[in-house]
Amino acid sequence: MMDRSEIIGRVRKAGVVGAGGAGFPAHVKLNGRCDVVIANMAECEPLLYTNQALILEKAEEVLEGLRLAVQATGAKKGIIALKKKYVECRQAFEEKLKDFEDVEIFELGDFYPAGDEHVLVKEVLGRTIPMAGIPLDVGAVVHNVETLYNIKRACLDELPVTEKYVTVGGAVRHPIVIKVPVGVKFSELLDLAGGPTAEDFMLIDGGPMMGKEVTPDDVVTKTTSSLLVVPAGTLPYSARRIRTDLQLKRARTACCQCRMCTDLCPRYLLGHRLEPHKIMRTVSFGLMDAESLVNSLLCSECGLCEVTCPMGLSPRSINAGLKKVLAEKKVRFSKTEVKAGRPERESRKFSAKKLLVRLGLYDYSRPVERADVKINAREVKILLKQHVGSPAVPTVKVGDKVNKNDVVAKVPEGQLGADVHASIDGTVVRVDENSIVVKSE
Ligand code: SF4
Ligand code: SF4
Incomplete structure (x- = not known):
């Protein structure tokens, strides 16, 4: 069994941050002591299928990540909190649960915002986090399921976070969930989903409720859960x-x-x-x-x-x-x-x-395919701040050759943040205060 400091060290080295929210560095959360770790599988924002697709493929890896989080925090158990309507995801977990004695499943109702940490902890544990407090205040740590998947990869495979599962949905021809390198442009994702079906639309990185407006030239980060095409006339657009x-x-x-x-x-x-x-x-x-x-x-x-x-x-x-x-x-x-x-x-x-x-999005809620497409990104723009805390500081310069998974920027010692890594093989063609651009050969 891996010891606590080794888990935290590997997660830190891999640059793991919360995959479903603001990007809080995962090694900091693992450093707290708690009695329960909750795997957040509420996926409560409309039109998102990212976590559901991940679980259908990687339920065992997520459970391994949860076990590592339980070990690091000294918790007594892990709880997977998922919506009751995610029947196939529950089955995927149950098939593997016999090897994970200290893990339970909790079923959430189909309401919004079931995934908000304050709401989630109340639902699952009946505990109320103080105002302006965090789950640790009531003995809990909450990780999104993709974060747990990344914790498993960091600890057991020694791989950093260089890829992201993303839903490309809303008003697109073929809504899909794909795994893409961090740093690819949203325009490439749109093409893979067959392009927009609306003439006047807005692109949103994240859910329609809490996501932010982006442009086709913006890029996928470690926290991008979806790219949604939201047509004019809908509430998320006008708001x-x-x-x-x-x-x-x-x-x-x-x-x-x-x-x-x-x-x-x-x-x-x-x-x-x-x-x-x-x-x-x-x-x-x-x-x-x-x-x-x-x-x-x-x-x-x-x-x-x-x-x-x-x-x-x-x-x-x-x-x-x-x-x-x-x-x-x-x-x-x-x-x-x-x-x-x-x-x-x-x-x-x-x-x-x-x-x-x-x-005004009911018509866009339809089955989403998990597309097993390999993106051959020719260029990626890797942001230095994809997380809560200080930006990472580049460790490479223009002209350097990098391989996928190489560290390209580090957070200064003692500061909150996460290191970032190359998501493709190639040459560094630009370094500025916000990003590093890598071009493939
Ligand atoms: S956005 Fe509105 S509903 Fe949500 S927490 Fe704030 S005040 Fe309450
Ligand atoms: S009218 Fe005023 S009080 Fe009523 S819901 Fe809107 S903001 Fe709130």
């Missing part, structure tokens, strides 16, 4: 087109204080002090009530309030703007225990199907 200053103006004139945004807010329902309707009132009337504004730091930016507001307003983007201002002023929300959850939480969970309809 990203309205500027925050206009949102504020609209809030002043249109917010009727119905408090629907608060009543359905997942963090409010957990018992957090986040009440988006009060924040809307505060900012729209210029009442700079510091307490209400600080509470915006509790917003996960899940976007549910934007979907449910009858006036088409976006408390989420107001909160996101406030969070930036508060971060600049170095205002923090101190970790605070939640006194009690809201008893209505269970009945107010927002169904995933209803979400698809409200977003």
Whole structure:
């Protein structure tokens, strides 16, 4: 059995970061002590099939990664939290579970955002993470299933993270899930999915709720879970087109204080002090009530309030703007225990199907093929910051020959971050403050 420091060392060396979120370095999470590790297989954003495709191929490797995470953290067990509707994924796990005695399966309902760490821990363990806290505060560590797959590869195969499973979906001819080298352009992924079927569209890296708008020239990173083509006329499209200053103006004139945004807010329902309707009132009337504004730091930016507001307003983007201002002023929300959850939480969970309809994306929810296509990328642009923390510092220069898996940039000792590696064989043709470009021969 591999010892704790060896696991953490190998995961760090391989540059493993959270594959499904902001990219928190995995070796830091493994360094905590907890009693349970949860494998997050909620995949709750609409139109994403990345984790489901991964499990159908690599269930055993994910279980091995979970076992390594359990060993590193000293946990008593691992729990795979997956939606009840992922029947084939459950079967894929069950076929291998006999070799993994300390692993259980927990079935989640089909609601959004089941994969939010605060919501997930409440569902699986019944524990409430403090406001502004993390799962470790209640004895848990949560890893996305692809992160666990990468932990297994780092520890048992000594391979760094240079590839990513990605759903290419939405308004494309042939929605697919493919494994691609980190650093390939999104335009190449679009071509593999047969191109867009809409004339006016937006590209989103991630899910329609929390993903960010990108261009065809942007590239896949270690955290890219999907590339979605979102047509004009859908809610994710229009919400990203309205500027925050206009949102504020609209809030002043249109917010009727119905408090629907608060009543359905997942963090409010957990018992957090986040009440988006009060924040809307505060900012729209210029009442700079510091307490209400600080509470915006509790917003996960899940976007549910934007979907449910009858006036088409976006408390989420107001909160996101406030969070930036508060971060600049170095205002923090101190970790605070939640006194009690809201008893209505269970009945107010927002169904995933209803979400698809409200977003205008129901017609794009169709079976997605796992395409076993090998991309022969001629050029990759490897970003130096694909993770939470400091950017990696290049260790190569223009003209250097590199092989796939070679380290090309390292995070300075003692700083939070993750090393990055070449995802193809080739020559370094550009190095700047943001990226390293490698061209194949
Ligand atoms: S749901 Fe919309 S209209 Fe109602 S309180 Fe919230 S922001 Fe205002
Ligand atoms: S985005 Fe809206 S619903 Fe989601 S946590 Fe923030 S305030 Fe609540």
